[in-house]
Amino acid sequence: MSAPQSMPNGRRNSVSASDPPQFIPIPVNPRGVPQSSYGPTSPTLSTSPRNTFSVSPGSHTRQRSLSSLATPGVARQLTAFLPADYPLAEEEDGPGDKRQGKQRILLLENINLDAAEYLKKAGFEVDHVTKAYSEEELVAKLPAYDAVGIRSKTKITAKVIDACPKLLVIGCFCIGTNQVDLLKAAQRGVAVFNSPFSNSRSVAELVIAEIISLSRQLLDRSSEMRAGIWNKLSKGCWEIRGKTLGIVGYGHIGSQLSVLAEAFGMSVIYYDVIPLMPLGSARQVDSLQELLNRADFVTLHVPEIPDTIGMMGAAEFAHMKKGSYFINNARGKVVDLDALASALESGHLAGAAVDVYPKEPGANGPGFNDNLGPFIPRLRQIPNLILTPHIGGSTEEAQRAIGSEVSTALSRYLDVGTTLGAVNFPEVDLRAITTQDERHIRVCHVHKNEPGVLKRVNNILADHNIEKQFSDSKGDIAYLMADISDVGEEEVENIYKQISAASSNILTRLLY
Template structure:
């Protein structure tokens, strides 16, 4: 019987489906030292962001050669040493489509919160201050949305924002030729200089580490907003904080941080910064879709390798 370890939780219906298919499923988080031992005796590991699969863990798995499949329930793979695992003969997969709508909706939500000064209004009302006259916001209709990276999430967001009357510009290594009439390709610098809202949709890599820094924020409009629901390390957070405090940009919304779960205190308490604790994919619907996709990945893998129902 093939053994599956789910370390960071998964939809219970999908877990039950796997067990009904004949897989031995364990749901439990292991710290690094415990995981080094556990990894030797499982066939599949399913993780989210809490569990890190680094070279030392992969080396332990290679001692028995039993681990065949690592699945990241989500889009980003920065918590897995992907190439190292693949070089060891371990397949690495993620679920790039299942959470796209959920994340896109959160980004749109953050844009509206920034546009209408919702956080500042909440803070003032909580202090007993009725400051209606100083809380005049703006509308996103007619504004320019700049997307850095144009994958599944960004395209879902672009569709929604366009329907709300926004102009869409984007940059990516691949152009979106099928919708060039409504989504306009631009350089990174053009987005920084022209967008009213800039959102990030790139993975965290050596090339994207701190790609948003002091120079970038200096190029943005002083009325522009910055939104990051991708990965924290893409942004130099101290530079962002200085830009907001100096009035170089109007504000920011962040769902991810370089240091999770203890982000920079000065950033998360700034009244011009809206923050959430990495909840982009945290909807009931998205989690169900992610789990369904994971079940499909597992079943397809073992069927291809002549294993039916988890049993050789």
């Protein structure tokens, strides 16, 4: 079928829904946007394209192919000015050249290998370690790296951050960030990224599996069979249909769990500190005590913050219905495990599932014993209790998704300065510098949030045209990104020195 013909008045003929056109002409660039930022020749031009590259004064430059420069409109590769006092392991450039090196990333705790490969292909040097590092190991080894990726066992403390002057960014390949001193990191200009959504489905599915397993005492029957005991019984075994699930924390995991539970015929109530719109037929209750009084199954999905540490103790377990079940896949410190053991031993609770603990081993293998807490021997003797080694998000799908999200965030921050998704920084971004912007530099300036900073910076940049600029603050920390044009290479060092000399300066990177 040919394209619909236009009428004399310029309007197209109407088209029947039963006889749709096979071709509709689409006007090309109707607004006259320059080719450098429009059209099929610039597919990488998002606000922070992955194909732009940069290095900071606190990191090293990678050598990469410049073949993309032949294509008009694609994002231009960036390098960075490194000040003379920047600690390089070795000088890689000749006399008179800009100091350059290679950016190094340390990935701990067996982070998904796809993430490591992605970062290697992006030009970084990546060291992949399967275990967590102690504070002493981090202080000894991390100073050689520009970025680090961790999961939940590695603790990045203020001592570690102070010992690592090169460190630019921390990637938490998990939901939580309580294992990092976020305030100290921000004060030192270290951005922190995490993956708040990627393993939500995996955790929600584990909770459903635990609810069914507890209600049918599956682990006890399985253990008995392995011991050669045939124990077919129905006493104390229930269907979950018609039961009430109480969700504490109705965020990304809690809301997904809500939908899954209703599909199994459960009634869902939830408690959260802020009013949240329910999914399906779930209902929000006014207090934690009300939820504990009504629910047959109680599951926690809250972060570890001062308000949640120890939120489930002896008094809270006493409020739960007799014969109900308790599940914690959130954080270990939010539950008093001695109190949980007592509630199970007395028969007040019919069962429980625990996936997280106040202290956890740093590596797989033997060691899950009373060194991690006096409650461990008690828990190991209690029937209908599921103990798992923090596997809530441990699925291939979740780890691939987390690896993709966090590794991309690390690369984009190091390469082009964007802080979208940072948990301790203002979220700032600028569109790409293109191949036609050959005399442009990007200023990435982390500074104290105090009056007069933008005025001082703009005065320094006054001899150049500020093409685009974005600044935002978060608490005492502010972050400015600015692209300026008509800058000679010989001017970069002087611009850096002037900006970084201010008392408000935390970290300055010039990408050019």
